Amino acid sequence: MENLLNNSSFFFLFCSMVFYWIRAFFNISIFSSLGKKAIIGGNLSMFFLLIFRGIQEKHFPLSNLSWSLTFIHLIYSNFQFSDFIIGSILAPTALFLNAFASFQIPESLQKLSPLIPALQSNWLMMHVTVMLLSYATLIFGSILSIVFLFLFQSFSLNILLNQLDQLSFRSIGIGFPLLTVGILSGSVWANEAWGSYWSWDPKETWSLVTWIVFATYLHLRLTQQWDGYKSAILGTVGFFAVWICFLGVNFLAKGFHSYGWFH
Template identity: 55%
Template sequence: MNLEILLANTSFVLLFLIMIFYWLQAVFCIIPKFQSVIFITTWCANLSLLSLLLTRWITYKHFPLSNLYESLIFLSWSFTLIELVFLYKNNKTGSNLIGTIISPIALFTNCFATFSLPKAMQKAQVLVPALQSNWLMMHVTVMMLSYTALLCGSLLAISFLIVTWKKQNSTIANTLDNLSYRILGIGFPLLTIGILSGAVWANEAWGSYWSWDPKETWAFITWLIFAIYLHIRITKGWKGRKPAILASCGFFIIWICYLGVNIVGSGLHSYGWVKL
């Protein structure tokens, strides 16, 4: 069996098991040492996804973030990385909440990349001149890490809104609110660095720092949404449902920026993506 296929199938099985384990832990609070099983499985999934990306890097001789398939695999890997960070910190409540909420989307992105995308889109192509740059590694990696953190924080905000639908204050609600704020606080600087590095790369490739390409426009909208969120949390001291609603809106804005623009539109960022 082809190594890529083996690694892709292995990562799918492991991600599915991780989701089941987290849900069992959340519903039944089973086996005190069950956390170790989750940690080992998550570590194996992370290693499997990383090996898949490295295999493609070695096979195709360029950084494996040049098309939709590779970016989705990287996104799935990044979600498992966040889960591992909280598991390693031994933050049981935080890791269980994050794992229960994030593991389904990690599985979904992996499934979409492996089983839904046409085989032609899963194959790496020769890079166009604009992508043959060291900026590819810097810009795209930072942007994908920012999407991961922002999606994670936004999902926690959505979960907070669900938990507080009738009951305003609870330990779980406060934990969700704090975790969402902390993770979004990491994602926003990464998004800022990603946009700035993209502007420098754009000037090098196309002779202009900013051209209001659809991707650039929606990246700016995404940045603005989370800039407002952090502003009202830090300077206004707002907590609870109002900032969570804004962060929840950001969840859908990110998906428009990441996938929607490339599926229904066209522009300078359409290389290796869907074009209709």
């Protein structure tokens, strides 16, 4: 059942990416609807996979960024401009994460295992869930910034550029307070588990770097009217900060949050 659900989610996400790209490049409107249906299929497949694995191990596996991105897609796809633009961005990102989790993460880390005593806390649900949602919304907002820069250099689409800019700002504006709450709850949990609020663990350090980048983005946007091109540059910097925080330290560093897969 686990393999069936995992393979189904990969299939639905792949189909969604293809459908949205056909809609984007060939302007065949029916594929926009097909892409959204495929996203729903992928989201449900991953949701039931999480339920299945949670029942097996008696704790809910929360660290699924691919599911979080498809969930964000279903929320944002109802905004002003056609949802195929969002789908063309998020579907391949979710597919990449899904494939990465299946084929690149070491098999020992893919297997479910009992929670160690330090993780058996009421803070688990809040901290991990909030952090995953913050990563998803920040990544989405940052990707829109990258798309803005690409279109800004290539086309003169003022209405579309403004919509991308505003949606990127809204997404980052939601993701930043979630990141803040996630870091604070993690600090309280760390003190409960290890007797210290902050230990400069690689994940903690890059969470702080990511927080500073997006705090700068919002500060300059709100106080210095840094919108459009300037804020898109900062959003793009944030994109790399989030990915290093979410995946990079897991490859290169060892700590409470990561296992140094390249070591």
